[in-house]
Amino acid sequence: MSIISPSTNPGRLRSFIHCLAVLLDDKPTEDRILCEGGVLLRQLIAVDDWLPDACAQARPERYQQYLLHADSSERFSVVSFVWGPGQTTPIHDHTVWGLIGMLRGAEYSQAYRAADDGSLRPEGDAVKLVPGTVEAVSPTIGDIHRVRNAFADSVSVSIHVYGANIGAVRRSVYAEDGSSKPFISGYSNAHLPNIRDRSIELENL
Numbered sequence: 001m002s003i004i005s006p007s008t009n010p011g012r013l014r015s016f017i018h019c020l021a022v023l024l025d026d027k028p029t030e031d032r033i034l035c036e037g038g039v040l041l042r043q044l045i046a047v048d049d050w051l052p053d054a055c056a057q058a059r060p061e062r063y064q065q066y067l068l069h070a071d072s073s074e075r076f077s078v079v080s081f082v083w084g085p086g087q088t089t090p091i092h093d094h095t096v097w098g099l100i101g102m103l104r105g106a107e108y109s110q111a112y113r114a115a116d117d118g119s120l121r122p123e124g125d126a127v128k129l130v131p132g133t134v135e136a137v138s139p140t141i142g143d144i145h146r147v148r149n150a151f152a153d154s155v156s157v158s159i160h161v162y163g164a165n166i167g168a169v170r171r172s173v174y175a176e177d178g179s180s181k182p183f184i185s186g187y188s189n190a191h192l193p194n195i196r197d198r199s200i201e202l203e204n205l
C-alpha cells in the first residue's frame with residue numbers, strides 16, 4: 001500500500017510534462033496541441049493527488065500563480081492558479097496558446113471581443129469550469145477573457161499550460177473601453193516543486 005500523502009505524488013505531473021514535451025517535439029499544429037494537449041491535461045487533473053500544498057496556497061491580496069514547471073527551451077510552462085474567495089483577474093490576453101484545467105472548486109471565464117468602436121464586449125455567457133473541465137485560449141481561437149473564482153467563500157485551483165514561459169511574456173490588460181496596459185505577470189513562487197525526487201515512490205514499489 002502506498003504511503004504517499006495526497007499532495008506529494010509528483011509522478012502524475014512528471015508524466016504530463018514528459019508527454020507534452022514529446023508531443024511538442026513533433027512540431028504539431030496549434031489545433032493538435034490544443035486537442036492532444038487537452039487530453040493530457042484532462043488526464044492530469046482527473047486525480048487530485050499531486051499538487052504540492054505550497055503551490056495551492058491562496059493569499060488575501062490577490063490570486064496566486066505558482067510556476068510548477070518551465071520547459072528548458074521555454075516551449076511551454078505549467079502553472080497552478082489559486083483563487084481566493086471572490087478573487088478575479090482583470091480582462092487580459094495571453095498572446096500564446098493556453099489550456100486551463102479545473103482541479104478544485106470552480107471558476108468562470110468570460111470571453112471578450114472588440115466591437116467596431118474599439119471597446120470590449122462580453123462574447124456569450126461566462127463559461128463555468130468545474131473539476132475535470134479543460135478550456136483553451138489562443139490568439140487564433142479567442143485570447144481575451146476575464147476569470148473569477150465561482151465561489152465567494154472558498155478557494156479554487158486551476159492548472160494552466162501555456163505555449164511559452166508565460167510569466168515572462170509581454171501581455172496586456174484591458175479596460176472595457178478597449179484601452180490597454182502592458183504587463184508581465186511573473187510568478188508567485190521563488191522555488192519550484194521538486195518533481196525529480198523519486199525516492200518515496202521507489203520505496204513504495
Ligand SMILES: [Fe+2]
Binds near residue numbers: 092147
Ligand atoms: Fe487567462
